[in-house]
Amino acid sequence: MKTPEVSWIVLYLFSGIYLAQASWWYLGIIGSVRPTMREIVTSENKETNCANMNFLSEDQRKLCGKERRLPKVISDGASLGIQECKHQFANRRWNCSTYNSTDVFGGILKKKIREKAYIYAISSAGIMYSITRSCAKGELDNCGCDMKVRRKDTQGQFEWGGCSENTKYGAKFSRKFVDTKESTTKTATSLMNLWNNEAGRKAVKMKMDLVCKCHGVSGSCSIKICWQKMKDFRSIGAYLKDKFDGASLVQYIIPKNKLKRISKNMKKPTKKDLVYLEESPDFCENNPEAGSLGTKGRQCVKDGYGLDGCNLMCCGRGYYTTVEDIREDCDCKFVWCCRVDCKTCTRKEEKHFCN
Template sequence: MATGSRNGILSRHPSRIYFTFILLLLIFTPRADSSWWYIGALGARVICDNIPGLVNKQRQLCQRHPDLMQSIGEGAKEWIRECQHQFRHHRWNCSTLDRDHTVFGRVMLHSSREAAFVYAISSAGVVYAITRACSQGELKICSCDAHKRGRARDDKGDFDWGGCSDNINYGIKFAKAFVDARERMVKDARAMMNLHNNRCGRMAVKRFMKLECKCHGVSGSCALRTCWLAMSDFRRTGDYLRKKYNTAIEVTMNQDGTGFMVADKDFKGTTKNELVYVENSPDYCLMDRAAGSLGTAGRVCNKSSRGTDGCEVMCCGRGYDTMRVKRVTKCECKFKWCCAVECKDCEDMVDVHTCKPHKRPDWLDLT
């Protein structure tokens, strides 16, 4: 997804060249249900009135805060990369579609576990991106968290609040206003599911806030500590939500349309911090345009694994092809004074296994 510098954000009166470019992009992109995720594809060339899929409230926020839209665009690329990392060894691998407003295609039209994860991690990504931009001084509307003052205590003793705490509360507040705006316009099972998973994503980022401290005193002793709260690496949020995907709970709408009921009547827990879904997922084994499945034909698999990346699971029992390829790696590395590491290029042959395509029934070849 292309992006420009933050200073390149256009106002509501962009140059004729950029306007023409975006207009052509919108005209020739296949029509489908759209979402704010497409901001990541437009990057700095944000034209709020022409971003497909924005509801009025989202468009108003875009117009008032174009610098925040740039941060959201950068964050979109980050959470999509995280999604693809988490599912790199699965049949559904969080594939994105170029020149498609929906980014993920028809797979998001189904109220499945995969949709639950995408909504949660995208909401988390907005919180992370906005909070980080606030702390780095990139936005006019927010800065560090100024509310943490005075003394506090942890398991290491007393400390003074100082430094620059990440303003997670502002990130959550803006993400809720922007991301949830579309879902709050309707009251059906899918909208309620999305709102629930959006909240889980936002809270996941806050869950991993960590205390960072600086020591003061003679020779670096910790006679006095100054501490602040900082977000953890986004990978921790991705790992957490990936586990929540594994344990996601199937739900149905209650009779009065005000909430969820767990489909499993024997379920005794709470859905508050769990991802929820309404429809079962397809198996993603075969190409199915209606379901948004790209199939697994040609996907690389691990012959020796019995997990989701193993050839038996990944290839859905169709078998796999093996090809010998040359691999070049760095080897015999030595430290050279001062200060470099010199390595040789070593070549070896390895087997790469890829899933076989689906075999057509014999009777189709007779017609």
């Protein structure tokens, strides 16, 4: 019988560290820095002891321990959200910086800014997406395909079949796992986090494809069988990035314990929108307390007018240029038989970095 990899053992040993800021996101960091974690929980391994993961809340540990494969699926979902966040913000001053500690995102989680709103939304979506996809693949015992969707009238255009992905179950699990810490308190921060968590889940539900397959004689489509499938996670990340750019600044109404737009002249946020309570810093300088690493040393586009242009990325501090010799294959020819001969060419490439 195989034994769990060292990464899980290290995870257990350090699970008691940084508990004040510990979070379930740490499962995603372990998964991203150790790709082999995806192979840790298999049918041949013993049940992973979620009770040892002190960076999870009590309710999260109980939920995680209900099935042998859940730690892997949750880890995949956490990693999915983190990596998508990094992709979407790669060319911004704040580039979704993470740390190899149990608080993962550092000081930015102490703020009530729109960057935190995106973190919560994409993370909640990542857990929902991973759970939903695993259900459809038959990797989890307590869920499967969405059979209720077959009750919807197709108006004779097609017949329901295949395995429609059960986003309802995925959303329910994500809500129980991700929202657990926020649901026990009634503060402005918890309401903001819960709002953005739900916005992330709604993004997954909205991004569904109808996948069809034709059946018939000689390739005809006399019978059309269709099922629902989630779009690729990249499109969900991009959708939430648009919501980030249009996020709503709100205020906390204490007597009613609710969030409300700060002015009637502003658009009223829907449950699909992201909300935040404080304006963001400029992220120009290194400020760990604010979750900012600054932009010193960041690569930029010399004459770019976008957010990745040196003027904006470097916050007016200027930039320096390096020149690298890039060696690559060129003038390749196929030689009978059977090889390809190439010359080696050298070209110079300029790269620009913030002062």
